[in-house]
Amino acid sequence: MKQIKVIVLGAGFGGLCTALRLASKGFDVEIVEQNANAGGRLNIIEEDGFRFDTGPTFFSMSYEFEEMAKDCNIKLPFEYERVDPLYAVNFANGNNYLLTSDVANLAKQFELLEPEFEQKFKKYIDRGKYIFDSTIQPIVKTNHSSMIDYIKSMAQTPPELGLMLFRNFWQEVCRYFTNEEVRQIMSLVAFFLGDTPFKTSSIYTLLSYTEFCHDGYYNVKGGLYKIVEGLVEVLKEQGVTFTFNTRIVGLEQENDRVVALVADNGTRYNADLFVINADAALFRGQVLKRKAFDENHLSKMRWTFAPLTIYLGLNKKIDTIYHHNYYLGNNFREYAEKIFTNQVSMERPYYYVNVPSRMNPSCAPEGKEALFFVCPMPDLRYKKDWNDVDQIVNGIIEDFEHKSKTSIKEHICYQKVLTPVDWEKKFNLYKGSGLGLAHNLGQVGFFRPKNYDEELRNLFYVGASTVPGTGLPMCVIGSKLVTERILETYGSI
Numbered sequence: 001m002k003q004i005k006v007i008v009l010g011a012g013f014g015g016l017c018t019a020l021r022l023a024s025k026g027f028d029v030e031i032v033e034q035n036a037n038a039g040g041r042l043n044i045i046e047e048d049g050f051r052f053d054t055g056p057t058f059f060s061m062s063y064e065f066e067e068m069a070k071d072c073n074i075k076l077p078f079e080y081e082r083v084d085p086l087y088a089v090n091f092a093n094g095n096n097y098l099l100t101s102d103v104a105n106l107a108k109q110f111e112l113l114e115p116e117f118e119q120k121f122k123k124y125i126d127r128g129k130y131i132f133d134s135t136i137q138p139i140v141k142t143n144h145s146s147m148i149d150y151i152k153s154m155a156q157t158p159p160e161l162g163l164m165l166f167r168n169f170w171q172e173v174c175r176y177f178t179n180e181e182v183r184q185i186m187s188l189v190a191f192f193l194g195d196t197p198f199k200t201s202s203i204y205t206l207l208s209y210t211e212f213c214h215d216g217y218y219n220v221k222g223g224l225y226k227i228v229e230g231l232v233e234v235l236k237e238q239g240v241t242f243t244f245n246t247r248i249v250g251l252e253q254e255n256d257r258v259v260a261l262v263a264d265n266g267t268r269y270n271a272d273l274f275v276i277n278a279d280a281a282l283f284r285g286q287v288l289k290r291k292a293f294d295e296n297h298l299s300k301m302r303w304t305f306a307p308l309t310i311y312l313g314l315n316k317k318i319d320t321i322y323h324h325n326y327y328l329g330n331n332f333r334e335y336a337e338k339i340f341t342n343q344v345s346m347e348r349p350y351y352y353v354n355v356p357s358r359m360n361p362s363c364a365p366e367g368k369e370a371l372f373f374v375c376p377m378p379d380l381r382y383k384k385d386w387n388d389v390d391q392i393v394n395g396i397i398e399d400f401e402h403k404s405k406t407s408i409k410e411h412i413c414y415q416k417v418l419t420p421v422d423w424e425k426k427f428n429l430y431k432g433s434g435l436g437l438a439h440n441l442g443q444v445g446f447f448r449p450k451n452y453d454e455e456l457r458n459l460f461y462v463g464a465s466t467v468p469g470t471g472l473p474m475c476v477i478g479s480k481l482v483t484e485r486i487l488e489t490y491g492s493i
């Protein structure tokens with residue numbers, strides 16, 4: 001029997017997972033990618049003996065990765081290990097805390113700030129577990145083909161969760177904790193979705209349950225890019241082919257079917273069906289020229305922050321900071337509410353610092369250390385001009401030296417910076433938005449760009465801006481959802 005040919009546009013994580021699932025079901029898969037290597041945002045910078053993950057530095061919900069491997073009859077081609085302590089949080093006033101899944105240890109750190117911390121924390125986490133257990137199957141892990149379908153799924157969840165949709169993350173946290181620092185710490189996880197706790201729905205407080213109690217966070221031995229290297233090897237063994245350095249700019253259609261994707265050099269890529277791993281909203285506007293996704297509409301959508309990322313190689317080891325660290329200023333609410341629209345000074349920046357070579361010694365030469373900074377920034381709608389990047393980077397490095405009481409400036413032997421302009425260009429991200437569409441009420445579930453096309457029957461989507469959402473585990477789930485859709489249409493072959 002003739003194999004069904006699939007083109008996956010984009011070798012990002014969602015694209016690779018979908019290719020794996022489809023290849024294991026017998027489809028003939030080709031991946032077409034604009035860059036010279038696979039991974040998309042889950043990428044690598046390797047220079048002067050340093051090895052930096054470009055974006056993701058940890059993952060959660062490891063069992064989703066294992067389930068995918070089982071579904072595809074493979075062993076996961078990378079090794080991973082639990083990260084605990086999870087991360088350190090450092091405030092501008094010198095207070096710092098080490099977040100861990102050990103509740104007694106947390107209680108010891110917070111009891112003085114927040115009386116009865118342990119009981120409050122348990123209540124908060126139990127609530128998160130309740131939300132997680134009630135929504136993960138009917139909402140997150142189910143394809144919805146109509147509004148009625150979606151409403152039916154919503155009806156399977158407890159009615160009080162409906163009310164939660166109208167509270168934001170911060171408001172929910174405030175119902176359990178009174179201390180400002182505890183509140184800020186508990187709501188930091190909203191930033192992992194790329195938005196502020198003041199704009200993220202309270203439903204996502206389930207993430208506090210997933211980080212502290214459910215399955216925690218994981219490091220990949222050798223760095224997260226090992227995931228991509230491993231998957232690419234497995235895919236090649238399964239006969240999946242890769243075409244790199246090829247940017248898709250158009251498509252050819254006959255009636256309600258796509259016949260070919262067209263590259264900027266005019267080459268046509270024919271297939272029976274197509275899976276788009278480029279941003280699901282942007283592709284509909286940029287390539288399909290859909291009115292609902294034209295620039296006017298895209299610019300009105302809510303997008304996650306644009307990253308300013310700094311990769312430093314130091315000619316010394318530092319042992320004063322942990323694997324994952326957050327540095328906060330003293331104007332949390334103002335910063336969170338204004339940073340996205342470029343209305344707050346960068347003088348007191350908030351940022352995340354990862355030491356890749358701490359858990360993965362192979363990420364730096366002997367006696368040296370790799371440091372990776374992520375600073376949330378306004379996207380290019382609000383800050384187009386990045387001529388001041390050196391000044392901003394300098395400010396962050398000085399702030400870090402001051403807060404960590406560690407001198408690094410004179411020890412930098414490698415430095416690379418990616419601004420939102422670079423992120424936009426390198427991965428074709430709308431205005432440099434790092435995690436795709438945000439997860440506000442009007443942009444989740446049935447209201448998120450769908451994983452099937454509205455008009456073209458053999459066109460599907462996977463990745464951060466379609467369902468269920470952003471982050472590596474969501475891309476794994478998204479690959480399962482889109483594969484289910486494809487199998488519904490094409491049958492299991």
Ligand SMILES: Cc1cc2nc3c(=O)[nH]c(=O)nc-3n(C[C@H](O)[C@H](O)[C@H](O)COP(=O)(O)OP(=O)(O)OC[C@H]3O[C@@H](n4cnc5c(N)ncnc54)[C@H](O)[C@@H]3O)c2cc1C
Binds near residue numbers: 034039426
């Ligand atoms: C700074 C940062 C830190 C992060 N940290 C974490 C973390 O710690 N843990 C976590 O779980 N998640 C994290 N994320 C989120 C995670 O990286 C993303 O959710 C995930 O990688 C998105 O994958 P994707 O499948 O949507 O594909 P993408 O990574 O967007 O890949 C899409 C691919 O399509 C290609 N492409 C696009 N348009 C075209 C075209 N027209 N023609 C050809 N090719 C095209 C792109 O080049 C790209 O390779 C982070 C993100 C950022 C930016």
